[in-house]
Amino acid sequence: xxxxxxxxxxxxxxxxxxxxxxxxxxxxxxxxxxxxxxxxxxxxxxxxxxxxxxxxxxxxxxxxxxxxxxxxxxxxxxxxxxxxxxxxxxxxxxxxxxxxxxxxxxxxxxxxxxxxxxxxxxxxxxxxxxxxxxxxxxxxxxxxxxxxxxxxxxxxxxxxxxxxxxxxxxxxxxxxxxxxxxxxxxxxxxxxxxxxxxxxxxxxxxxxxxxxxxxxxxxxxxxxxxxxxxxxxxxxxxxxxxxxxxxxxxxxxxxxxxxxxxxxxxxxxxxxxxxxxxxxxxxxxxxxxxxxxxxxxxxxxxxxxxxxxxxx
Ligand code: TXA
Ligand code: MG
Numbered sequence: 001x002x003x004x005x006x007x008x009x010x011x012x013x014x015x016x017x018x019x020x021x022x023x024x025x026x027x028x029x030x031x032x033x034x035x036x037x038x039x040x041x042x043x044x045x046x047x048x049x050x051x052x053x054x055x056x057x058x059x060x061x062x063x064x065x066x067x068x069x070x071x072x073x074x075x076x077x078x079x080x081x082x083x084x085x086x087x088x089x090x091x092x093x094x095x096x097x098x099x100x101x102x103x104x105x106x107x108x109x110x111x112x113x114x115x116x117x118x119x120x121x122x123x124x125x126x127x128x129x130x131x132x133x134x135x136x137x138x139x140x141x142x143x144x145x146x147x148x149x150x151x152x153x154x155x156x157x158x159x160x161x162x163x164x165x166x167x168x169x170x171x172x173x174x175x176x177x178x179x180x181x182x183x184x185x186x187x188x189x190x191x192x193x194x195x196x197x198x199x200x201x202x203x204x205x206x207x208x209x210x211x212x213x214x215x216x217x218x219x220x221x222x223x224x225x226x227x228x229x230x231x232x233x234x235x236x237x238x239x240x241x242x243x244x245x246x247x248x249x250x251x252x253x254x255x256x257x258x259x260x261x262x263x264x265x266x267x268x269x270x271x272x273x274x275x276x277x278x279x280x281x282x283x284x285x286x287x288x289x290x291x292x293x294x295x296x297x298x299x300x301x302x303x304x305x306x307x308x309x310x311x312x
Contacts, residue, residue: 007165009157012129012174020172021136024049029056029168031146031160032133034125035178036096036201037272038154039068039143040168041133047110050142054112056167059149064115065142066098066183067122070134075099075122078107078140085188094126096179096201100187113142123183129174145182146171152227152279152307155180155272162276180269181299199299201268226306227272229279229286233308237287245283247274252289255281268296275307 010016012033020030024041027049032041040057042049044067054061069075072089079101081089088099103109103120114120125131134141145153146160146168154160157173184200196204240246240254248254250262256274258267278286288308291300 005166005169007161007168007171009161009171009173012172016172017129017132017136020133020170023169024133024137024141027052028170029053030133031154031157031164031168031171032130032141032143033127033157033172033174033177034068034096034130034143035127036125036182037177037180038146038157038160038171039066039125039130039141040146040160040164041068041141041143043137044113044140044142045108045110046139047112050110050112053142053144056164057144057147057149059144061112062115063149064117064121065113065144067109067113067120068130068134068141068143069122069124070131071124074140075101075124076104078104078109079120079122080104082188082192084192084194088186089124092202093124094131096123096125096183098123098183098185098198100185100197102188108139110142119187121185127174127177129172133172150226150228150311152229152272152275153182155269159272159276176269176273178269180271180273181296181303184299199302201296201299203295203298226309227275227303228307228309228311229275231279232285233278233304234285234287235304235308236290238289240287241285243283244285244287245278245281247278247286247288249289249291254289255283258289258291264292264295264297264300267291268300271300271303 042053100119100121147163155177179201184202185198186194246254248257256277258270
C-alpha cells in the first residue's frame with residue numbers, strides 16, 4: 001500500500017460489512033470495531049495480506065498478531081486447546097480474552113502471524129460488527145490494534161484515520177468501542193498453569209499463593225514504551241503544572257475526566273480518547289490523576305505506565 005491510496009470510511013451496516021468482506025477476500029486491510037479497540041484486519045491465511053498489516057503499522061516483524069475467530073471450533077483448527085483452555089473459552093468467549101496456545105501442525109496461517117513462535121494467540125470477539133464479518137468470510141482474521149506501532153490505540157474511527165489514513169483500504173465506523181482497553185492475554189503453560197501476559201477487561205486473578213510469572217518480554221506489546229502520545233506523561237499527579245494537559249479522575253476534574261463519578265469501567269473506556277486529546281492539545285506535557293489499582297484499574301495503570309515510559 002502506498003501513501004497515495006485513499007482510505008474509505010463507511011458506516012458499519014450490512015452493506016459496509018459486505019464491502020469489508022470483499023476487500024479482505026482479495027487481501028486488503030480493513031479497520032474493524034471490536035468491543036476493546038478498533039483492530040486492523042487482514043486474512044490470516046495469506047502471507048501478502050498479513051505483510052500489509054506490518055507495513056501499514058510500521059510494526060516490527062518479531063511482534064506476532066492475534067488471530068480473531070468465530071469461536072472454539074475455528075480456534076481448534078489453529079491451536080491445540082487443552083481442556084482448561086476450552087473451559088476458559090466457554091466461559092469468556094465471545095469476549096475480550098486472548099489465549100496463547102500451542103500452534104497446531106498444519107494450521108492454515110501465514111507464518112508472519114505468529115512471527116515464527118510455536119504458539120498462536122486466538123480470540124473470539126463479541127462486537128456484533130466483527131462477529132458479522134468473521135461469519136461472512138471463510139478465514140480467520142489477523143488483527144492488531146489499528147494504530148501506528150507504539151502509539152495510542154484507537155477507540156473511535158477518527159483515531160484510526162488520524163494514524164492510518166492512506167495506508168489502509170477501509171474503516172468500518174461503529175462509533176466508540178465499549179471496553180476501551182485491549183483484551184486480557186493469558187498464555188497456557190505445559191505444566192497446566194496460565195500466565196497473564198497483558199491485563200485487560202477480563203479480570204484474571206491467579207489462585208492465591210501461585211507465584212507471579214517471571215518478567216520476560218513474551219508479548220512484545222509488553223515492551224516498556226507503548227501507547228505513547230508523543231510527549232512526556234506524568235502519573236499520580238494531584239494537580240497539573242501550567243504546561244500540562246490534565247487527565248482527571250473522579251473529583252480531580254482536569255481538561256478531560258476519565259470518570260467524574262470515579263467508575264473504573266468508564267475510565268477504561270475513556271482512557272485512550274483522553275490520551276488522544278492530550279496528544280492533540282497545544283500543551284507540551286500530559287499529567288494524569290492517580291487511578292486506583294483495583295479491578296480494571298490494574299489494566300489502566302499498566303497502559304499508563306507504558307504511555308509514560310521514555311521511548312527507546
Ligand atoms: O483487544 C485486543 O486484543 C485488540 C483487538 C483488535 O482484538 N488487539 C490487540 O492486538 O491489542 P495487538 O497486536 O495490539 O496486541 C497483541 C499482543 C501483542 O503484545 C503481541 O505481542 C501478543 O499479543 N501476542 C500475539 N501472539 C502472541 C504469541 N504467540 N505469544 C505471545 N504473545 C503474543
Ligand atoms: Mg497494539
